[in-house]
Amino acid sequence: MTLHINTPLIESLSVGRGLSAKVWLKMEALQPCGSFKARGVGYACEQYIKEGAKALVSSSGGNAGLAVAYSGRCLGVPVTVVVPKTTKPRAIELIEQEGAQVIVHGDIWQQAHDHAMTLTNAEAAYIHPFDDPYLWHGHASIVDEIAAQGVTPDAIVLSVGGGGLLSGVIAGLKRHGWQEVPVIAVETEGAASLAASATAGKHVAIDAITSVATSLGATIVAERAFELLSEQPVVNHVVTDLEAVNSCRRFLADHRLLVEPACGASLAAVYGECAALQDKQNIVVIVCGGVGASVEQLQAWGEQLSDNG
Structure with a gap:
């Protein structure tokens, strides 16, 4: 018996509906503790x-x-x-x-x-x-389930904080011979430590976390996550806090599921039809979940960020 559950993989007609691809949601928000x-x-x-x-x-x-x-x-x-x-x-x-x-x-x-x-x-x-190989091994089971559920992705979209999920998903992709599948690694402005390392070409830290997506709040990613930038096609994509929060609110309306801004970041890349997804056919979005938001908090963040913008 495992402590996690096998989660549904459902097609969404709402998320990324302007894309030519089928968009599949891996519903990790349904895990017993609320996240992947x-x-x-x-x-x-x-x-x-x-x-x-x-x-x-x-x-x-x-x-x-x-x-x-x-x-x-x-x-x-x-x-x-x-x-x-x-x-x-x-x-x-x-x-x-x-x-x-x-x-x-x-x-x-x-x-x-x-x-x-x-x-x-x-x-x-x-x-x-x-930052632990045991964690990555456990997270890799997401890809095992996607394969068992009959979908062969040509892009996987996920949010990056410290890089544990990224490391696990890429381990799973390698296990299934999917080394060519690009991973769209999404962060928010103010928490984009992986993008900073990619830009610098070396493993670096950012000065501070200023994003409301505090679950993405690692000033430096795991070294393994940085190494994977040269082993797998990884596309760094950064969204604003407002885009992440608005995507949470839109996802709640579309799929009746409340997620936090850290998860909203990856949804924002697909709702926003980012360039890396334009030529894809089967996009899997890992709806990583999270317990750090309420409807009231999303509303407050949305108003605050709109005012600041």
């Missing part, structure tokens, strides 16, 4: 427990921490999640609801991560939000 993190995090938690861990430690402002808390509850081990001060009360509530202890520490994720590392030991394993 259930796959990689769940697999990593299982592996570390098999290796002797008696407890789990994580650092996250939202989805990864919730996935560790969910996994720990399912596996019957205690979980501690360290979150930065910017974490929304609702995210903390959801993590605690899974039975995990929450520690608030630091102004940014990196500070929460550093503190979490001091809590680890031989029996308390650290579950990194994005």
Whole structure:
């Protein structure tokens, strides 16, 4: 038994309807903890427990921490999640609801991560939000399911934060002999660390995260994610916060599913019919989900960003 579920792959007649391609939605927002993190995090938690861990430690402002808390509850081990001060009360509530202890520490994720590392030991394993081969192995199962569901994509669109999902999806593509399938790696302005590395031609960090898509808030991507830029066709695409938020609101109207701006970023690339998708026939969008938004919050962000624009 796995901790994640097999998610539907549905054709959308609304998202990217101006494109000539069929657009398929891989509905990771339906995972038990609300995001694709259930796959990689769940697999990593299982592996570390098999290796002797008696407890789990994580650092996250939202989805990864919730996935560790969910996994720990399912596996019957205690979980501690360290979150930065910017974490929304609702995210903390959801993590605690899974039975995990929450520690608030630091102004940014990196500070929460550093503190979490001091809590680890031989029996308390650290579950990194994005930089761990176990995570990538778990996330690769998305591609296994797409293949089993009978769709051969000629483009996959996904959002990039620290690069865990990107690393996992490309591992899955390689496993199925789909090395030529381009991955449209979407970020928001103010959180575009992969695009910064691609532009620089080396693994670099950005100075700060200024995007409302805080789930994409890694100032530097995993080194493996950067390496993959030279191993797989990866197209970097950056959207504005307003485009991401408006895509969340549009997706809610089109498909009756609430996702956060980190997920809205990848939807925005398809709603916006980006150039890299113009000649494709079967586009798969990974609807990664996320619990960091409410209808009211999307409305407020939309008004704030429109005013600033």
